[in-house]
Amino acid sequence: MIISVNGILTNDKEAVVSVYDHGFLYGLGLFETFRTYKKEPFLLPEHLRRLTEGCRELGIGYEPDLAHIQRLIDELLKANNLEDAYIRYSVSAGVDILGLPSGVYQNPTEIIYIKSLPPRDEQIYTQGKALQLLKLPRNTPEGLYRFKSFHYMNNILAKRELQQYDWAAGAEGLMLTEEGYVAEGIVSNIFFIKDRACYTPSLDTGILPGITRAYVLQLAQQQQIPTQGGLYRWEDLLEADEVFIVNSIQEILPITTLFTPSGQSQAVGKGVVGPITRQLCELYN
Numbered sequence: 001m002i003i004s005v006n007g008i009l010t011n012d013k014e015a016v017v018s019v020y021d022h023g024f025l026y027g028l029g030l031f032e033t034f035r036t037y038k039k040e041p042f043l044l045p046e047h048l049r050r051l052t053e054g055c056r057e058l059g060i061g062y063e064p065d066l067a068h069i070q071r072l073i074d075e076l077l078k079a080n081n082l083e084d085a086y087i088r089y090s091v092s093a094g095v096d097i098l099g100l101p102s103g104v105y106q107n108p109t110e111i112i113y114i115k116s117l118p119p120r121d122e123q124i125y126t127q128g129k130a131l132q133l134l135k136l137p138r139n140t141p142e143g144l145y146r147f148k149s150f151h152y153m154n155n156i157l158a159k160r161e162l163q164q165y166d167w168a169a170g171a172e173g174l175m176l177t178e179e180g181y182v183a184e185g186i187v188s189n190i191f192f193i194k195d196r197a198c199y200t201p202s203l204d205t206g207i208l209p210g211i212t213r214a215y216v217l218q219l220a221q222q223q224q225i226p227t228q229g230g231l232y233r234w235e236d237l238l239e240a241d242e243v244f245i246v247n248s249i250q251e252i253l254p255i256t257t258l259f260t261p262s263g264q265s266q267a268v269g270k271g272v273v274g275p276i277t278r279q280l281c282e283l284y285n
């Protein structure tokens with residue numbers, strides 16, 4: 001694939017970063033993952049805003065420029081002959097001393113990855129996916145709130161646990177906080193519907209403030225569906241009428257089966273994709 005490294009289109013097999021890049025040395029980097037629809041990146045300003053705020057907090061001297069990124073995305077789509085693509089826009093802190101930094105990172109490394117998207121599985125929107133409760137708790141954020149940082153060890157350990165559950169092939173893994181509150185999926189935020197109201201874990205649980213989470217909350221509010229962020233337990237999902245998960249690549253994914261770590265399973269509501277989930281899926285994008 002052709003990717004962009006500091007604005008230069010590069011064959012991904014030849015792209016290199018320094019061993020002194022603090023993204024490599026200390027995981028000090030942020031990224032945004034989003035998709036394009038017929039060459040148009042979806043919710044790009046919102047992604048750039050989250051990236052800007054993270055760079056500011058971490059002292060990475062980098063300010064995303066919408067026109068610059070849009071131009072690079074256009075070039076990458078053309079170079080890779082794609083229209084609907086998975087884009088990962090990464091900014092690492094860049095080269096600095098061997099040791100923790102003391103000031104602002106002045107030479108960040110900007111990398112834009114691109115890959116094709118898997119074919120859309122229409123069955124998910126009729127039959128739904130499974131959600132596997134994991135034993136591994138969600139770690140606490142790096143700072144006062146969670147960055148979309150390179151630090152995905154907790155997520156990767158969660159995926160390794162998920163792979164132990166033979167019955168959960170294709171499921172998303174769900175992590176709880178240390179206190180036992182519903183947090184988020186390995187790569188998704190979660191919602192549930194009860195008595196026609198829409199609930200999602202509060203950002204106070206330390207979850208990623210997902211771009212799609214915010215967008216879906218807006219969609220629900222525009223449809224006069226009551227929404228609430230709060231502290232919820234696994235039992236709330238067991239008693240829910242509908243459950244779905246969201247992220248910028250997979251959009252809104254209905255959940256119709258819940259699994260515990262012991263393999264016990266339960267259908268969500270009537271065991272079919274619920275009406276509000278269907279309504280939000282139809283409204284998405």
Ligand SMILES: C=C(O[C@@H]1C=C(C(=O)O)C=C[C@H]1N)C(=O)O
Pocket residue numbers: 033088187188247248249250
């Ligand atoms: C982990 C990445 O991005 C996340 C993964 C997905 C996905 O697999 O569907 C979607 C968006 C992000 N939550 C990444 O490395 O791009």
Ligand SMILES: Cc1ncc(COP(=O)(O)O)c(C=O)c1O
Pocket residue numbers: 033155184185186187188189208209210211212213246247248249
């Ligand atoms: C842990 C986690 N939560 C939530 C999300 C969804 O975030 P977004 O809607 O910004 O893609 C992701 C996706 O990157 C994620 O990795």
